[in-house]
Amino acid sequence: MTFHIITIFPSLFDSFMQESLIKKAQEKKRIAIVIHNLREYTANAHKTVDDKPYGGGAGMVMKIEPLVAALAEIRKKYVKTGSERIILLSPAGKQFTQRHAETYRKKYTHIIFICGRYEGVDARIKKYVDEELSLGPYVLNGGEVAAMAVVEAVSRLIPGVLGNKESLREESWNKGDALEYPQYTRPEKYHDQKVPRVLLSGDHAKIIEWRKKHTKKRKKCG
Ligand code: SAM
Numbered sequence: 001m002t003f004h005i006i007t008i009f010p011s012l013f014d015s016f017m018q019e020s021l022i023k024k025a026q027e028k029k030r031i032a033i034v035i036h037n038l039r040e041y042t043a044n045a046h047k048t049v050d051d052k053p054y055g056g057g058a059g060m061v062m063k064i065e066p067l068v069a070a071l072a073e074i075r076k077k078y079v080k081t082g083s084e085r086i087i088l089l090s091p092a093g094k095q096f097t098q099r100h101a102e103t104y105r106k107k108y109t110h111i112i113f114i115c116g117r118y119e120g121v122d123a124r125i126k127k128y129v130d131e132e133l134s135l136g137p138y139v140l141n142g143g144e145v146a147a148m149a150v151v152e153a154v155s156r157l158i159p160g161v162l163g164n165k166e167s168l169r170e171e172s173w174n175k176g177d178a179l180e181y182p183q184y185t186r187p188e189k190y191h192d193q194k195v196p197r198v199l200l201s202g203d204h205a206k207i208i209e210w211r212k213k214h215t216k217k218r219k220k221c222g
Contacts, residue, residue, distance in 0.1 A: 001030070001031050001032075001105070001108070001109060001110075001111070001154065001155070001158055002031070002032040002033075002034060002078060002109065002110050002111075003031065003032070003033045003034070003110075003111050003113070003147075003151050003154075004034050004036060004074050004078065004110060004111070004112040004113065005033065005034070005035050005036065005113045005115060005144075005147050005151075006036045006038055006067065006070045006071075006074075006112070006113065006114050006115060007035065007036070007037070007038060007115040007142075007143070007144055007147075008037070008038045008039060008049055008115075008117055009115075009117075009142065009144060010035045010036075010037045012144045013033070013035050013144070013148070016148050016151075017033055017035075021155070021156070021161060021162065022151070022152065022155060024161075025155050025158070025160075025161045028160060028161075030155070030158050030159075030160045030161050031151075031155050031158060031161070033151065034074075034078065036070050036073075036074065038066050038067065038070060039066075040070075041066040041067075041069040041070040041073065042065075042066045043065070043066075043069075048063070049062055049063055049066050050062050050063060050117075050118050051063055053119065057119070058119065059118050059119035060118040060119060061118060061119055061120060061121065061122055062116055062117060062118060062120065062121040062122060063122060064121075064122040064124050064125055067114060067121065067125055067128070068125075068128055071086065071112065071128055074110075074112055078110060079109075079110045081109075082108070082109030082110055083107060083108050083109055083110070084108060084109070084110040084111070084112060085104060085107070085108040085110070085111050085112065085130050085131070086112045086114070086128065086129045086130045086131075087111060087112065087113050087114065087129065087130065087131055087132075087133050087150070088114045088116070088121065088125060088126070088129040088131070088132045088133070088143075089113060089114065089115055089116060089132075089133055089134075089135070089143030089146040089147060090116060090120070090121075090132040090133070090134060090143075091134050091137075091138070091139050091140070092132060092134065093131065093132030093133040093134040094131065094132065094133060094134065095134050095135075095136060095137070096133050096134065096135055096136075096146070096149070096150060096153075098153065100133070100150075101150070101153040101154045101157055102157060104150075104154045105154050105157040105158060111150075111154070113143065113146075113147040113150070114129065114143065115142055115143030115144045115146075115147055116142060116143045117141070117142040117143075133146070133150070134146070135149055135150075180215065180216050181211040181212075181214045181215045181216070182214055184196075184199060188200070196210065198210045
């Protein structure tokens with residue numbers, strides 16, 4: 001799986017890509033993340049990516065030409081085989097869920113994110129994207145944080161990315177269900193709180209039963 005991120009702030013991804021499981025997943029070649037600096041796709045000397053909105057109003061709007069040029073270059077250079085999904089990150093898009101993550105993992109080999117900034121992107125970009133996706137019902141400064149969230153959620157579903165397969169099997173939201181039960185680690189006693197005795201018992205059947213009983217039901221996902 002290759003994730004392509006079109007952004008005007010490439011360095012926001014430096015630590016994201018160089019830490020923890022995302023770093024290891026790249027080293028193990030389970031995923032690749034390619035950051036595309038949108039300014040490299042501008043035709044003018046000032047590398048301008050935004051302009052004033054027609055009709056007036058506050059702020060600037062991202063221009064369409066550099067974005068379409070970036071998409072064309074990514075297709076030409078990287079997406080020679082396999083299937084691609086072009087995602088415009090937008091607060092007005094469909095809300096991202098675990099189900100999206102599972103579908104992306106199964107169906108696509110290249111996921112291309114367009115990270116908006118300013119007041120958003122020229123609406124004509126919609127003709128060039130497969131879907132608009134929102135991280136949630138709030139407005140962020142840009143699409144970068146949303147892109148990172150999607151990359152993480154999809155990556156952990158790719159075989160070999162998580163160290164322990166069990167983590168994935170026991171994950172919250174798997175199969176649309178919430179499987180969240182209370183977890184504890186050392187110390188056994190913290191001030192007035194003790195770890196439930198059953199978890200110290202070594203009796204696996206009883207532990208499973210206890211976890212089932214204490215699994216919190218949350219809203220179905222997706
Ligand atoms: N003027 C827009 C509005 O009122 O909806 C907000 C634009 S926002 C400041 C700039 C960019 O951040 C958007 O184009 C989008 O790419 C990204 N963004 C903001 N909130 C987001 C969210 N909840 N999910 C995904 N992307 C988001």
